[in-house]
Amino acid sequence: MTSQPPSQPPQPEQPAEAVPTCYRHPGRETWVRCQRCERPICPDCMRDAAVGFQCPECVADGNRGIRQARSTFGGNVVRTPFVTYAILVINVLIFGGQYLTNEAITADLAMWPLGVAAGDQYYRLITAAFVHGGLFHILFNSWALYVIGPYLERAFGHVRYVAVYLISALGGSVLGLWLDPLNQPTVGASGAIFGLFGAVFVVGRRLNLDVRGIAVLIALNLAITFVFSSSISWTGHVGGLVTGSLLAGALAYAPKNSRTLWQVLAIAGALAVLAVLVMVRTSAILGAL
Known part of the structure; x- marks a missing residue:
């Protein structure tokens, strides 16, 4: 007489991984993260960096340490007079x-x-x-x-x-x-x-x-x-x-x-x-x- 293997209890369903959304536009799904702060960013918030992309806030923070170009005698640089x-x-x-x-x-x-x-x-x-x-x-x-x-x-x-x-x-x-x-x-x-x-x-x-x-x-x-x-x-x-x-x-x-x-x-x-x-x-x- 052939014996039947014992029945296995049903396995619980694995929850689907939540899709991240842009930290500035919560309604937009994205898998891209800022290279500095790792917050999710959508295409409108992506700023080109040396490697990957950065968010607007990290770009602004980085620019604060950069001296802005000035004219010969101290004014803002003039491109169009x-x-x-x-x-x-x-x-x-x-x-x-x-x-x-x-x-x-x-x-x-x-x-x-x-x-x-x-x-x-x-x-x-x-x-x-x-x-x-x-x-x-x-x-x-x-x-x-x-x-x-x-x-x-x-x-x-x-x-x-x-x-x-x-x-x-x-x-x-x-x-x-x-x-x-x-x-x-x-x-x-x-x-x-x-x-x-x-x-x-x-x-x-x-x-x-x-x-x-x-x-x-x-x-x-x-x-x-x-x-x-x-x-x-x-x-x-x-x-x-x-x-x-x-x-x-x-x-x-x-x-x-x-x-x-x-x-x-x-x-x-x-x-x-x-x-x-x-x-x-x-x-x-x-x-x-």
Whole structure:
């Protein structure tokens, strides 16, 4: 008689292994893990690493120890000089508006010493740099800005560059406030452009470059300024040149180990000096009326 083997008890079912989900997107299944923290990551969270992938947080942690690239004089690296292009566009748009409004914009924005002092229209000290007196005027300033603006913007970074531009324009207007006839209106970005000329010279000297070309350009333009002084605001040109050169020098020669602090102090100091000059001059004009 053949014996039957004893029946085996039923084996319990093995639980299925849980499918991991992305730690940032719980609804997405994934079998890929971060090489540093081993958290599951979906394709949207994968960041290429030397080996495998890392999650966004580990990549950010790793980047904190990497020094970010800076421009020659401490600003962020500039790949596209969009500040220069923006100023060009603004100048062209306002120039078109001057004709469309039959010069009404010109009257509203031009630098006018008596308007600044008696009318409390301090905005004219800056807005005058965005209106122009004719086609040749805006063409020359636009060409100069297009040629030298990107070079300085890459050297200083966006913020420092726009500070040099606007403070140079302000410096030209302040000298005009002191020395121009009270009823004489002036317009144009020439003060800012001359400030950029001076800044190019200073930067060239700081980097031990050949600055003879920009020196000749400055001398030639100054000569034209004084030869045709009846139709050109020499105060705007000279004021912008001096202001831009001094401010660029402060930015370019700031001590490297505390460069940002010294540059901020230089910009704030330049604004403070010009503001005091404006206050003193407006008080003198009002006292003489």
